[in-house]
Amino acid sequence: MAEPGEFTRRAFVNGRLDLTQAEAVADVIDSASDKALNSAISQLKGGLSRRLNGLHDTLLNVQAQLEASIDFTEDGLTFQSREDTQKQIQEVETDLRKLVHSFRQGRIYREGMRVTLVGKPNVGKSSLLNALLQEDRAIVTAYAGTTRDTLEERARIKDIHIIITDSAGLRDNPEIIEEEGIERTRAALEKSDLAVVVFDPSEPLDDNDKLLMDEVGEKPRLVVLNKSDLPAAWPTDQIKTFMAGEQPITLSAKTLEGFDSLTNALHQKAIGGERVGESLVITRERHRDHLQQAANALHNASETLLSDYSEELIAVDVTLAMEHLGAVLGKTFEEDLLDKIFGQFCIGK
Ligand SMILES: Nc1nc2c(ncn2[C@@H]2O[C@H](COP(=O)(O)OP(=O)(O)OP(=O)(O)O)[C@@H](O)[C@H]2O)c(=O)[nH]1
Ligand SMILES: [Mg+2]
Structure with a gap:
């Protein structure tokens, strides 16, 4: 006998879907209104994944810059200025805050x-x-x-x-x-x-x-x-x-x-x-919490950049933000979390 959500879980474990897409399968099934259905379908098609992966990539770049200036600081090489790094970090933070903000709307749809x-x-x-x-x-x-x-x-x-x-x-x-x-x-x-x-x-x-x-x-x-x-x-x-x-x-x-x-x-x-109605919204508290924490970590990173602290300290916060994005996408996960998510599915599926 199949467990609740077993087939979607297998698709996730085998890398066919990321975690936001797997969650969207449940949301499509449960959707009680057209708005909810549309936002679940867009998430299933990878709308949220693409957006978060894009932000994750930007942070990975920032991280690479930071690591490089830590490692090669003595060699007289020049890297991206602290101002540019800070600008990039702030842009990601702004994007994340917008998504966090969209949760009210997403929850109303759901x-x-x-x-x-x-x-x-x-x-x-x-x-x-x-x-x-x-x-x-x-x-x-x-x-x-x-x-x-x-x-x-x-x-x-x-x-x-x-x-x-x-x-x-x-x-x-x-x-x-x-x-x-x-x-x-x-x-x-x-x-x-x-x-x-x-x-x-x-x-x-x-x-x-x-x-x-x-x-x-x-x-x-x-x-x-x-x-x-x-x-x-x-x-x-x-x-x-x-x-x-x-x-x-x-x-x-x-x-x-x-x-x-x-x-x-x-x-x-x-x-x-209408304006909010058209754009991407997040619909789960799990996403909201991680994105909020990612945004907070980036906020700390920006603050640290403004003062004269070393790149190492900034890198710690950027890594933390990436971990939170990764958690939403299911790049890293714990079995308990999967049990909880897939437990809410109907049998099979
Ligand atoms: N003429 C008129 N009477 C209304 C209207 N709406 C409500 N009433 C009357 O006003 C009285 C109170 O209505 P309720 O709906 O019980 O009011 P409520 O705000 O729920 O009152 P509580 O539960 O006591 O707080 C009733 O006699 C209703 O028939 C209206 O639009 N026009
Ligand atoms: Mg009353």
Whole structure:
């Protein structure tokens, strides 16, 4: 009987695929959306490998230069200047940081975007969840404090999956059960990629709306003004003093007027604008961690170059960076890691 991922593992061990390509086989099988599938296929075809191998080669060159100047320093030979070496190292570091940065996008393609609906009690968060799911999933009542626990559901907007959490309304002086709910809201917010911050313009703004802004902090957000079917109790552009630079989306969870603007905005946030959508993204935490460490090592190498330390010291960091790139590509690996990666495959494959 074949083990999980056995055939892909053999292909890797025999050098037919590198590790990023082997991982992409699993990603193609698991892909839950077109975006995820496309990025997995591009990785399988060697998109990420080529990019990383290119960077690895540049570092190998740098390393050769450094070694040469260590060995032949007495012979009056001239090598690449420290400035040029530093420039090369910095370019690789910049490229790596871009890849590290793309992980947010890659994870959204692979796993979906985590969205938390937040707002003070009764603004219509649960109604919005139901509208997004197109079913009456969450309990909706006119009583403020209806939702006590967080509720997580999956929905799909075009080619993107979103994982939506409805949460307990945030307010000062809640009842005890509600307080526990608010803690969970905070935890959900912390984990999410995006906060959908909901206001109800048909009721006066109060301290709880302000409190909300502190809770959301620096999190990426969409601002929603719900209940547009009711007369507004305050001028809605006042919201801009709360949230600098945000263009609020006005809609009604009841009549669904303006609702398309919300789904479009969610989709835009998920694909991160077309520009990011087109380029190479990394989708695994394993890759992110190694690339981050490689970039950090190169950062140290640049710093060392700026001061007058010897080439040997710089070479140590450049080697470390190459090792991390090699680990992503599977140039060096441990059996445990392979067990972990291939264990996630289905039987055979
Ligand atoms: N007129 C109108 N009423 C709405 C709209 N959205 C929600 N409501 C009503 O507002 C009340 C509260 O809605 P919920 O969705 O339960 O609000 P919530 O934010 O989840 O409230 P909590 O769970 O208590 O925090 C209910 O009576 C809804 O029917 C809307 O767009 N228009
Ligand atoms: Mg609710």
